[in-house]
Amino acid sequence: MHDRGGWSSDAPIDRSEHTLADWELLTDALVGALGRQGVMNVDELRRGIESMPPDEYERASYYERWLYSAETILTEKGLIAPGELDARLAG
Amino acid sequence: MTYRVGQRVRVAARPHEGHHRTPGYVKGKTGRIERVHAAFTNPETRAYGEDGLPEQRLYSVGFARGDHLVYVDIFEHWLKEAK
Amino acid sequence: MSHDHDHAPITNGDEPAAAARAHALEELLVEKGVLRREDVREGIDWLVSRTPADGARLVARAWVDPEFKQRLLEDARAAALELGLDPGPSPVLVAVENTAHVHHMVVCTLCSCYPRALLGPPPDWYKSFPYRTRAVSDPRGVLTEFGVELDDDVELHVLDSTADRDPAPAGWQRGADRGRAGRARHPRLDDRRRSARAQASALIFSRARVFAGCR
Numbered sequence: 001m002h003d004r005g006g007w008s009s010d011a012p013i014d015r016s017e018h019t020l021a022d023w024e025l026l027t028d029a030l031v032g033a034l035g036r037q038g039v040m041n042v043d044e045l046r047r048g049i050e051s052m053p054p055d056e057y058e059r060a061s062y063y064e065r066w067l068y069s070a071e072t073i074l075t076e077k078g079l080i081a082p083g084e085l086d087a088r089l090a091g
Numbered sequence: 092m093t094y095r096v097g098q099r100v101r102v103a104a105r106p107h108e109g110h111h112r113t114p115g116y117v118k119g120k121t122g123r124i125e126r127v128h129a130a131f132t133n134p135e136t137r138a139y140g141e142d143g144l145p146e147q148r149l150y151s152v153g154f155a156r157g158d159h160l161v162y163v164d165i166f167e168h169w170l171k172e173a174k
Numbered sequence: 175m176s177h178d179h180d181h182a183p184i185t186n187g188d189e190p191a192a193a194a195r196a197h198a199l200e201e202l203l204v205e206k207g208v209l210r211r212e213d214v215r216e217g218i219d220w221l222v223s224r225t226p227a228d229g230a231r232l233v234a235r236a237w238v239d240p241e242f243k244q245r246l247l248e249d250a251r252a253a254a255l256e257l258g259l260d261p262g263p264s265p266v267l268v269a270v271e272n273t274a275h276v277h278h279m280v281v282c283t284l285c286s287c288y289p290r291a292l293l294g295p296p297p298d299w300y301k302s303f304p305y306r307t308r309a310v311s312d313p314r315g316v317l318t319e320f321g322v323e324l325d326d327d328v329e330l331h332v333l334d335s336t337a338d339r340d341p342a343p344a345g346w347q348r349g350a351d352r353g354r355a356g357r358a359r360h361p362r363l364d365d366r367r368r369s370a371r372a373q374a375s376a377l378i379f380s381r382a383r384v385f386a387g388c389r
Binding site: 049067 | 189190192193194195196197198199200201202203206208209213214215216217218220221222283284285286295297298299301302303304305306307308310311312315316319320334338339
C-alpha cells in the first residue's frame with residue numbers, strides 16, 4: 001500500500017498547495033518531540049503508518065496517517081490505554 | 092560483505108513480512124553501487140522497538156529503468172554480488 | 175462500525191476530526207508526563223521557521239564560488255554548516271548538480287523523506303501518491319507536466335531516497351553537527367511556476383542541485 005514505486009499510474013499530479021493547519025503542525029511536532037524523548041522513533045512511525053487498513057491509508061491525509069501511527073505505537077507501548085483518546089474526545 | 096563503487100549487485104527478491112525499506116520495484120533487479128553512504132541502525136528491527144543493532148551499511152544503488160536511471164538507497168543485507 | 179447511522183465527526187469549526195484528536199493527544203501526553211508542552215512548541219517553532227531560502231543560499235553561493243561548489247558536492251552537510259545553516263539531523267546530506275547532460279529528480283516512493291531543515295516542509299505534490307509512483311515509472315512525463323522538457327540526449331537520474339533515519343535521542347541537537355543516524359531528506363523540485371516557496375527551491379536546482387541524500 002505504501003510501496004508506490006512499482007504501481008502504474010497516469011494520474012495527473014495535483015500541484016495545489018495548502019498551508020499546514022495548526023493541528024498538522026502540532027502532529028508533526030508531537031511526533032518529533034516523542035522522537036527526541038526516545039519514546040518512539042521514525043521506523044516505528046513508518047511501521048505504524050504501514051499498519052493502517054489499506055482503505056484508510058488511501059483515504060487519510062498525510063498527517064492523519066501520522067496521528068494514526070502515533071496512537072498505534074503509544075498504545076502498543078502502554079503509554080495510552082486503548083480507547084483512552086476516544087473517551088476524552090467523547091467527554 | 093562490503094561492496095565498492097562500480098560493483099554490480101543484485102537485490103534479494105525474498106519476501107519480507109513487516110517493515111523494511113527496500114522498494115518492491117527493485118527486488119530481484121541488478122544494479123551498480125554508486126555511493127557507499129555509511130552504516131546505520133536497521134529499520135527492520137528498530138521499527139519494532141529494538142535498538143536496530145548491528146548497524147547495516149547503506150548504499151546508493153543505480154538501476155537502469157526504461158529511459159532513465161533510478162538510484163535507490165539499499166541496506167547491505169539485501170544485496171548480493173552479481174556476476 | 176456497529177451502528178447504522180452516520181454521524182458527523184467531532185469538529186471545531188472547519189477543522190477535521192483529526193484536529194481535535196491531535197489536541198487531545200497532546201493534552202494526554204502532557205498530563206502523563208510523557209512530553210512537556212515546551213518540547214512540542216519548540217518543534218512547531220522549528221518547523222515554521224524552515225524555509226527553502228536556506229537551500230537557495232547554498233546554491234547561490236555555489237554559483238559564485240567554484241571551490242565552495244566543490245565542497246557542496248562532496249559534503250553538503252559540511253557546506254551548510256560552513257554557511258551557518260541548519261542541515262538537519264541527518265549525518266549525510268547529498269547535493270547533486272544538473273548539467274547540460276544530466277538532470278536529477280528526487281522522490282521517496284515509500285513515504286516522503288525530504289530535507290526539511292534546508293527546504294521547509296515538502297510540498298503536497300511531493301507527498302502525493304501519483305508523484306510517488308510516476309517519478310520512477312514515468313519521470314519524463316512528470317517533468318513535462320511540470321513544464322520541463324529535456325532533450326532526448328539528457329540523462330535523467332531519479333533519486334529514490336527512502337532510507338531516512340532519525341538520530342538517536344542522545345545525539346540529537348538542533349543545528350549542531352551531531353547525531354548518528356540522521357534523517358535523510360531529499361529535496362527536489364523542478365517546477366518554476368509555483369509559489370514563492372517553490373521558486374526558491376527551483377533556484378536550487380537550476381544549476382547546482384541541492385538535494386539531500388539519505389542519511
